[in-house]
Amino acid sequence: MKKIISLVSFVCFVNFVFAQQVTMYPTNWFVGMKLNKVQVLLRSTDPGFSKAKFEVKYPGVTLTKTHSFTNGKYVALDLTIAPTAKAGNVKISATNAGKVSVYEWPLLNRREGNGTKFAQGVRSEDAVYLLMPDRFSNADKTNDAFKDMRDTVANASDILLRHGGDLKGVENHLNYIKELGMTSIWMCPIIENDMPQSKEAAGWMSGYHGYWFTDHYKVDKRFGGNEAYKSLSDAMHKNGLKLIQDAVYNHVGDKHWMHEDAPALDWINQWNSYTGSTHREETVYSNNGSAIDKKKMLDGWFVPHLPDVNQRNPYVSNYLVQHAIWTTETFGVDGWRVDTYKYCDEAFMNRVNDALMLEYPKLTIFGETVSRSVTGTAYFTRNTMDVPFKHNVEGVTDFPVYYSFLDAVNQPFSWDNGLSKLYVTLSQDILYKNPLNNSIFLDNHDNNRFLSMVGEDYNKFKMGIGLLYTTRGIPQLYYGTEILMKNFMNPSDAMVRLNFPGGFPGDAVNKFEASGRNAKENDAFNFVKTIANFRKGSPALTKGTTTMFVPKDGYFVYFRKADNQTIMCVVNSNDKAQDVQFSDYAELTNDFKGGKEVVTGYQVGTKFSIPAKQMWIIELNK
Ligand SMILES: [Ca+2]
Numbered sequence: 001m002k003k004i005i006s007l008v009s010f011v012c013f014v015n016f017v018f019a020q021q022v023t024m025y026p027t028n029w030f031v032g033m034k035l036n037k038v039q040v041l042l043r044s045t046d047p048g049f050s051k052a053k054f055e056v057k058y059p060g061v062t063l064t065k066t067h068s069f070t071n072g073k074y075v076a077l078d079l080t081i082a083p084t085a086k087a088g089n090v091k092i093s094a095t096n097a098g099k100v101s102v103y104e105w106p107l108l109n110r111r112e113g114n115g116t117k118f119a120q121g122v123r124s125e126d127a128v129y130l131l132m133p134d135r136f137s138n139a140d141k142t143n144d145a146f147k148d149m150r151d152t153v154a155n156a157s158d159i160l161l162r163h164g165g166d167l168k169g170v171e172n173h174l175n176y177i178k179e180l181g182m183t184s185i186w187m188c189p190i191i192e193n194d195m196p197q198s199k200e201a202a203g204w205m206s207g208y209h210g211y212w213f214t215d216h217y218k219v220d221k222r223f224g225g226n227e228a229y230k231s232l233s234d235a236m237h238k239n240g241l242k243l244i245q246d247a248v249y250n251h252v253g254d255k256h257w258m259h260e261d262a263p264a265l266d267w268i269n270q271w272n273s274y275t276g277s278t279h280r281e282e283t284v285y286s287n288n289g290s291a292i293d294k295k296k297m298l299d300g301w302f303v304p305h306l307p308d309v310n311q312r313n314p315y316v317s318n319y320l321v322q323h324a325i326w327t328t329e330t331f332g333v334d335g336w337r338v339d340t341y342k343y344c345d346e347a348f349m350n351r352v353n354d355a356l357m358l359e360y361p362k363l364t365i366f367g368e369t370v371s372r373s374v375t376g377t378a379y380f381t382r383n384t385m386d387v388p389f390k391h392n393v394e395g396v397t398d399f400p401v402y403y404s405f406l407d408a409v410n411q412p413f414s415w416d417n418g419l420s421k422l423y424v425t426l427s428q429d430i431l432y433k434n435p436l437n438n439s440i441f442l443d444n445h446d447n448n449r450f451l452s453m454v455g456e457d458y459n460k461f462k463m464g465i466g467l468l469y470t471t472r473g474i475p476q477l478y479y480g481t482e483i484l485m486k487n488f489m490n491p492s493d494a495m496v497r498l499n500f501p502g503g504f505p506g507d508a509v510n511k512f513e514a515s516g517r518n519a520k521e522n523d524a525f526n527f528v529k530t531i532a533n534f535r536k537g538s539p540a541l542t543k544g545t546t547t548m549f550v551p552k553d554g555y556f557v558y559f560r561k562a563d564n565q566t567i568m569c570v571v572n573s574n575d576k577a578q579d580v581q582f583s584d585y586a587e588l589t590n591d592f593k594g595g596k597e598v599v600t601g602y603q604v605g606t607k608f609s610i611p612a613k614q615m616w617i618i619e620l621n622k
């Protein structure tokens with residue numbers, strides 16, 4: 001929020017003041033928050049700004065300390081907000097060489113419904129739909145591009161550039177997402193990315209994906225700005241959908257003031273010459289690793305145009321913590337996904353998570369950790385391991401399960417391969433405090449689309465969907481998977497981020513509607529919809545225990561069980577039918593006479609044959 005200087009009436013008797021702009025972060029705060037010691041960063045265009053003497057006069061608000069930086073444009077004010085403080089505009093006066101300037105910093109009433117209408121948390125009872133706002137639906141052509149931004153182009157025919165999708169476009173399709181059985185939407189970041197295009201191997205690329213922040217307190221106006229985000233959040237909550245926001249604490253775009261005009265150099269991790277991250281999470285937890293490798297992992301830059309934020313700097317830490325809370329309160333966020341989790345300072349991550357969980361006890365957070373190993377995944381979340389540093393985040397992206405899903409459906413069965421991979425991976429759940437909090441998935445915006453990964457084999461595709469909605473964790477579906485969108489990340493990851501057909505003006509077909517989908521696409525859509533909606537009402541699949549039996553002869557049987565519901569999951573990866581009998585699984589099947597397959601409605605008895613390359617999800621009955 002930019003405020004042009006406002007002069008109180010007596011100023012005209014003192015000196016003329018040159019107009020200067022002052023921006024305050026956070027742009028406002030709220031009354032009645034647990035976090036009531038707020039460090040407000042004031043950023044001026046005047047290099048002598050920090051020489052001023054600052055005073056705050058407002059009932060219940062006390063200025064306890066003023067901090068200045070090597071860059072004279074900045075000051076930080078420590079404000080304590082008493083529980084008795086009322087909403088209103090806090091007046092902050094700055095007196096500099098006899099000139100008095102007054103800035104207004106709003107204290108707002110809190111959003112209603114902490115834990116009930118927002119900050120509800122996203123748990124294993126939920127099903128998440130991941131989408132990229134620029135690529136989902138364009139409801140407003142007038143906000144596609146702006147002349148006053150560094151990248152002035154929107155061009156839906158170039159996969160590397162902005163396409164014009166926006167938050168109103170998402171709001172217009174909530175019914176579609178709901179019908180599919182989803183309960184939550186995670187969008188790639190919506191914060192302003194006022195960055196120029198960047199030269200990548202595949203060509204000039206824009207920040208359409210949202211991971212290049214330039215102003216934390218603005219939702220990108222090409223997505224519709226803060227108001228469109230509030231509107232979407234309200235509409236989602238009215239529809240019973242929860243909102244997951246994508247946070248990036250690790251880096252900012254190089255046009256962010258934190259890099260271009262920082263209060264002090266130590267806001268960004270500096271190196272004598274460009275030093276990239278090692279990208280090896282092992283360096284963070286290994287007791288056999290070298291100190292320099294760990295430092296490079298954590299403080300090295302992700303890529304050259306994304307400066308690495310120094311979260312050990314207490315001012316930076318305060319700035320990021322306050323922003324996370326401000327965002328949750330302002331927009332009504334229910335859960336956070338944290339990008340590049342393993343690249344962040346560990347103590348900082350625990351601090352920001354603690355602050356969020358203290359303010360919003362039901363809120364949930366999961367971190368992105370790309371790792372092939374369960375150890376390297378469990379380390380970055382609550383775990384049972386005896387390690388010197390314990391992470392406090394509830395959930396994590398479960399990449400070991402993701403890789404195992406792919407191997408389970410793609411590889412021929414053996415002791416080590418195919419379904420054995422999934423069995424072995426899930427057996428390591430002992431390392432997690434609660435694996436139900438893990439985010440599980442078949443694909444996402446950074447990986448090849450699932451249909452392509454299974455060689456466009458529709459049977460394998462359906463087995464994958466079955467695994468996704470019956471394995472412990474929080475299933476996440478990537479937009480378009482349900483209508484058989486495909487592609488590899490070649491020549492660019494933009495290939496797996498193509499427009500949702502029907503979301504953009506002039507699209508020849510509209511796959512948001514059954515009439516716009518072909519028979520196979522409708523079959524896939526209905527398959528996902530049936531399983532996801534069944535899961536929604538299934539205590540066993542959402543929160544139940546898992547019991548696995550050793551996979552053999554190319555098939556795998558596991559059970560989910562809770563609240564008197566038992567679900568038998570049978571995966572046959574063979575090219576031939578497989579006989580299955582309850583008596584082999586007596587500890588789970590003894591009380592039952594048969595069951596009903598949840599997609600097809602087939603009734604099975606205590607002995608049945610499952611066709612080649614199929615997964616059956618059977619609710620057992622007496
Ligand atoms: Ca638009």
Ligand SMILES: [Ca+2]
Nearest residue numbers: 298299308343
């Ligand atoms: Ca870092």
